[in-house]
Amino acid sequence: MVDKKSERKTKLQKLILWSVFLFLCVLSLFIGSDENLTIGQLVQKDGLAWKTFLLSRVPRTAAIVITASGLSISGSIIQAMGRNRFISPSIIGTTDAAGLGILIACLFLKVPSRNIQIIFAFIFSMTSTLFFMYFLQSIALKETYFVPLLGIMYGGIITALSQGIAYQNNALQTLSSLNLGSFNRFTSFQLLWTLILPLILAWRYATRFSIVSLGEDFSKNLGVNYKRTLLMGVMIVSIVVAASYVSVGPIPFVGLIIPNLVHQYFGSHLKKRMLDLVLFGASFVLVADILSRVLIYPYEIAIGLTLGILGGVVFIIMIFRRAHQ
Numbered sequence: 001m002v003d004k005k006s007e008r009k010t011k012l013q014k015l016i017l018w019s020v021f022l023f024l025c026v027l028s029l030f031i032g033s034d035e036n037l038t039i040g041q042l043v044q045k046d047g048l049a050w051k052t053f054l055l056s057r058v059p060r061t062a063a064i065v066i067t068a069s070g071l072s073i074s075g076s077i078i079q080a081m082g083r084n085r086f087i088s089p090s091i092i093g094t095t096d097a098a099g100l101g102i103l104i105a106c107l108f109l110k111v112p113s114r115n116i117q118i119i120f121a122f123i124f125s126m127t128s129t130l131f132f133m134y135f136l137q138s139i140a141l142k143e144t145y146f147v148p149l150l151g152i153m154y155g156g157i158i159t160a161l162s163q164g165i166a167y168q169n170n171a172l173q174t175l176s177s178l179n180l181g182s183f184n185r186f187t188s189f190q191l192l193w194t195l196i197l198p199l200i201l202a203w204r205y206a207t208r209f210s211i212v213s214l215g216e217d218f219s220k221n222l223g224v225n226y227k228r229t230l231l232m233g234v235m236i237v238s239i240v241v242a243a244s245y246v247s248v249g250p251i252p253f254v255g256l257i258i259p260n261l262v263h264q265y266f267g268s269h270l271k272k273r274m275l276d277l278v279l280f281g282a283s284f285v286l287v288a289d290i291l292s293r294v295l296i297y298p299y300e301i302a303i304g305l306t307l308g309i310l311g312g313v314v315f316i317i318m319i320f321r322r323a324h325q
Contacts, residue, residue, distance in 0.1 A: 013265060014276075021279045024286040028061045029053070031293050060183055064289055065282040067248055068258075070195040070240040072281030073202050075255025076262070076270055077233045080213035082136060084147045085263065088255035089129075089241050092151035096158040097128030098238075098245040099178055103162055106178075107169050114246055118194060121242035128158065129234045181249035181304025183289060194243040198236040205232055206271035250304060253311025254281055260318060 030039065037057070041049035075088040082092070089095050101124030105112040112120070132154055136147065166175040202209075208229045211219050219226040244251065258281040266276045285303070288310050292301040 010266070017276070017279045017283070021283045021286075024283055024290065025061055025065070028064065028286055028290060029057045031290055032057065061286075063183060063248065064285050065278075066195055067244045067251065068254055068281040068285035069278040070199060070244055071251055071254040072258040072262075072277040073199060073274060074237040074240045076259040076273075076277055077202060077209055077237055078255065079259050080209045080270060081133065081230055081233050082147060083213055083215070085260055086145065086148040086256070087151055088253075088259075089125075089237055090250065090252055090255060091148050091155065092129065092132050093155035093158050094125045094129045094132075094237060094241050095245065095250050096155045096162070098122075098125040098241050099175075099250065100124050100158055100162045100165075101242075102178055102246065103166060103171065103175055106174055107165070107171060117246045118242050121245055122238050125241050126234055126238035129238060130231075133230060133234065179250060179304075180302055181251050181307070182300075182302040183248050184300065184302075195240055198239040201232065202236050203271065203274055205229065205236075206274060209233055210270045248303070251285070252304060252308050253315060254285060254307070257311055257314050257318070258284060 030037065037049045037052050042053060071089070078087055078089055078092065078094075079085055098121040101120035101122070102117045104124070105117050105120035109116060132151065136150075162175060163172070166172045208224050211222055211224045212226060212229050212233070216226045219229070258277060262273050262276045262280050266273050285307070288306045289303055291310070292303050292306045295301055295306075
């Protein structure tokens with residue numbers, strides 16, 4: 001009886017999640033500064049309305065869904081490998097290192113292509129993440145709140161290094177523009193296809209990531225190559241962070257909050273909960289993006305600012321709820 005009630009509750013939660021996601025997608029498609037785009041005009045086959053819809057609204061909504069999905073899954077992978085629910089790519093320096101890589105590319109190659117920027121961002125973020133994970137494995141102190149604090153300090157060092165290099169090369173304005181997360185920066189949908197391969201790999205290795213979260217000894221007993229799986233996870237996360245950073249800039253809190261919400265409501269098995277991560281993450285970013293477009297309409301607030309405030313509030317609520325449980 002209890003199992004049936006639990007099953008019905010889960011199905012209801014999934015139905016609500018799907019409904020909210022689809023509603024937000026439709027809402028995102030019809031919100032913007034162009035007042036000439038309406039459902040009526042699309043039904044009447046207005047050429048200008050359809051052009052705006054297909055070349056602007058649809059790619060932007062797709063970019064939000066794909067970017068949010070990649071960052072949500074990446075956050076879950078990092079939390080599994082680090083065995084800590086309070087870390088994410090933006091906390092352990094992965095995102096900061098990607099920004100440093102793009103800055104180096106801009107300084108030495110002057111006007112690098114987006115593909116070159118992704119390569120530099122990937123190399124720097126992967127190197128930084130591997131170093132942090134190695135350091136994390138080598139220390140004995142692993143309290144829940146110690147690891148994210150260590151990650152924040154590590155990310156702060158990378159940020160300070162970026163600012164120092166930018167200052168020495170008179171590139172503070174370039175660094176400021178790189179650190180602004182906004183879907184207005186999105187210019188090429190082709191770059192986001194870079195996220196498809198790592199998402200497929202994440203699904204393929206999801207069960208191994210869940211096993212790795214139990215520790216190295218347990219992984220070996222189950223026949224999982226711990227170090228190889230760890231390396232694969234770091235590569236997947238680095239590719240996602242690099243591609244999303246180049247396409248839309250840093251997007252805060254998604255990789256931290258969404259895996260925790262999914263874990264709370266649906267469980268922690270990564271492979272079984274991957275679709276839930278996608279729906280939760282996309283819905284969360286869609287809400288923030290819609291708010292960014294309507295708060296000072298017809299102008300727009302950067303999504304990084306909106307998510308920073310909204311994500312901070314949600315995270316504080318999560319902390320208080322956990323503290324009182």
